[in-house]
Amino acid sequence: MRIRCLEFSERAKGALRDEMLQQNLQRIGVRFKTARDLAFAALEDPESLREMGRALKEKAIANLPLLLETLEMRVKEAGGVVHWACTSKEARNIVCEIARTKGVRTVVKGKSMVTEEISLNEALQAQGIEVWETDLGEFIIQLAGEPPSHIIGPAVHKSKEQIADLFAQKLGVPKAEAPEELTRIAREKLREKFLNADMGVTGANAAVAETGSILLLENEGNIRMSVTMPRILVTVMGIEKVIATLDDLAVILALLPRSATGQKLSAYSTIFTGPRAPGELDGPEEFHLVLLDNGRTRILADPDRRQSLFCLRCGSCLNVCPVYRKVGGHAYGWVYSGPIGAILTPQLIPPRLARELPFASTLCGACAEVCPVKIDLPKLLLIMRQRLSEDPNFDGGVPLLPRLASRAHGWILTRPRLYRLAARGARLWSKALTEEGRWKWLPPPVGRWGKMRDVPAMQVPFSERWKKLKKELLGGVANEPTS
Numbered sequence: 001m002r003i004r005c006l007e008f009s010e011r012a013k014g015a016l017r018d019e020m021l022q023q024n025l026q027r028i029g030v031r032f033k034t035a036r037d038l039a040f041a042a043l044e045d046p047e048s049l050r051e052m053g054r055a056l057k058e059k060a061i062a063n064l065p066l067l068l069e070t071l072e073m074r075v076k077e078a079g080g081v082v083h084w085a086c087t088s089k090e091a092r093n094i095v096c097e098i099a100r101t102k103g104v105r106t107v108v109k110g111k112s113m114v115t116e117e118i119s120l121n122e123a124l125q126a127q128g129i130e131v132w133e134t135d136l137g138e139f140i141i142q143l144a145g146e147p148p149s150h151i152i153g154p155a156v157h158k159s160k161e162q163i164a165d166l167f168a169q170k171l172g173v174p175k176a177e178a179p180e181e182l183t184r185i186a187r188e189k190l191r192e193k194f195l196n197a198d199m200g201v202t203g204a205n206a207a208v209a210e211t212g213s214i215l216l217l218e219n220e221g222n223i224r225m226s227v228t229m230p231r232i233l234v235t236v237m238g239i240e241k242v243i244a245t246l247d248d249l250a251v252i253l254a255l256l257p258r259s260a261t262g263q264k265l266s267a268y269s270t271i272f273t274g275p276r277a278p279g280e281l282d283g284p285e286e287f288h289l290v291l292l293d294n295g296r297t298r299i300l301a302d303p304d305r306r307q308s309l310f311c312l313r314c315g316s317c318l319n320v321c322p323v324y325r326k327v328g329g330h331a332y333g334w335v336y337s338g339p340i341g342a343i344l345t346p347q348l349i350p351p352r353l354a355r356e357l358p359f360a361s362t363l364c365g366a367c368a369e370v371c372p373v374k375i376d377l378p379k380l381l382l383i384m385r386q387r388l389s390e391d392p393n394f395d396g397g398v399p400l401l402p403r404l405a406s407r408a409h410g411w412i413l414t415r416p417r418l419y420r421l422a423a424r425g426a427r428l429w430s431k432a433l434t435e436e437g438r439w440k441w442l443p444p445p446v447g448r449w450g451k452m453r454d455v456p457a458m459q460v461p462f463s464e465r466w467k468k469l470k471k472e473l474l475g476g477v478a479n480e481p482t483s
């Protein structure tokens with residue numbers, strides 16, 4: 001996916017002005033969150049399940065090199081081919097080379113964020129290969145020429161009326177607004193593509209090292225068709241998706257659908273190992289697994305940021321984030337959006353292109369409360385802010401004025417006399433401009449900021465209060481009768 005360099009604040013302003021988008025965002029946030037809350041409330045001990053999820057991801061990430069080598073061995077034993085890609089470009093080249101040498105003309109794809117991350121569609125299309133997204137949401141945004149706006153629902157930002165217009169315009173069909181009719185149109189179009197496809201491409205929800213199996217969760221059946229119908233199957237996955245055992249997979253199966261869509265289990269849970277074995281009725285003749293690094297080992301090497309790799313891509317943190325719910329996914333400028341996008345994007349692409357993202361958060365903590373693997377997202381956001389601010393080549397995404405104000409503040413704080421003088425001046429000013437302990441008016445440049453907040457009046461500084469208290473106490477001690 002091409003990286004859109006426009007700043008987050010600019011894109012967010014555009015999103016806030018888009019009335020239709022605002023309506024659509026309001027609808028989806030509530031729907032996803034309610035479904036997730038109900039699914040977890042129905043469990044006897046949801047916290048224990050989350051703890052188990054956290055523990056298995058911690059263990060997997062701590063043993064990543066060993067698990068990946070085991071996975072490679074098992075996939076090869078099952079007849080598959082394993083490729084290692086350090087960068088997006090390498091991953092794209094590997095898939096394109098497989099397609100070129102095997103004479104592939106049509107590719108059907110299951111929904112996969114990692115193939116968005118490496119811009120696979122554009123690379124295959126540049127080779128003259130037809131690529132079809134077969135997940136309904138992905139099919140819609142492919143027709144619209146847009147990137148996904150949500151990890152789970154790529155087209156959630158669109159209303160059914162907008163989709164009806166899009167289908168009529170791009171597929172030349174009569175305008176039909178009933179969701180069933182729109183689904184039927186997409187299904188008819190895609191069925192013919194499945195039948196003629198030479199290659200299927202998927203991501204992976206998890207890969208089990210002990211068996212070499214891949215897990216794919218979905219609700220439409222399109223991924224299962226992409227896996228079983230074409231003669232070649234390519235699965236692209238980030239290296240952090242490997243887990244140790246099938247027992248661990250059972251925990252992921254209990255957590256992920258509940259977190260993502262509020263389901264006990266996805267409608268289709270596909271677990272496959274290698275290509276079609278002799279005697280099996282379906283499955284690909286060839287299976288290729290592409291293991292993508294693309295900055296993940298850099299994250300792994302940093303103990304403070306390592307937990308970013310625990311993410312299951314359930315999308316829950318997006319649904320509760322007050323910022324995401326106002327601006328939608330496109331404002332984040334790349335594949336991953338919401339709190340996890342604000343953390344991952346500056347680590348996976350050059351940070352200067354995503355410098356504002358870690359600052360696009362209120363740090364309210366709602367994301368951490370719903371994360372199925374208990375990632376401390378607010379802490380990671382703060383760490384990312386600190387890292388970006390420390391980079392000498394980078395202004396940390398903080399606008400000029402707050403940056404200058406913070407520097408001036410730091411300068412005054414290190415000069416006690418000046419600090420006392422400034423505090424006294426500010427208190428006098430505060431007396432004149434406060435009412436009932438709150439500022440009535442704040443001067444520019446903090447005027448607009450202050451309009452939406454109750455800013456308390458300046459208090460007598462601690463040093464003065466302490467001096468007074470000490471005097472009183474000592475006076476008290478001095479007045480005590482002596483025996």
Ligand code: SF4
Binds near residue numbers: 317371374
């Ligand atoms: S960070 Fe947690 S809540 Fe957010 S997408 Fe990843 S797993 Fe889901």
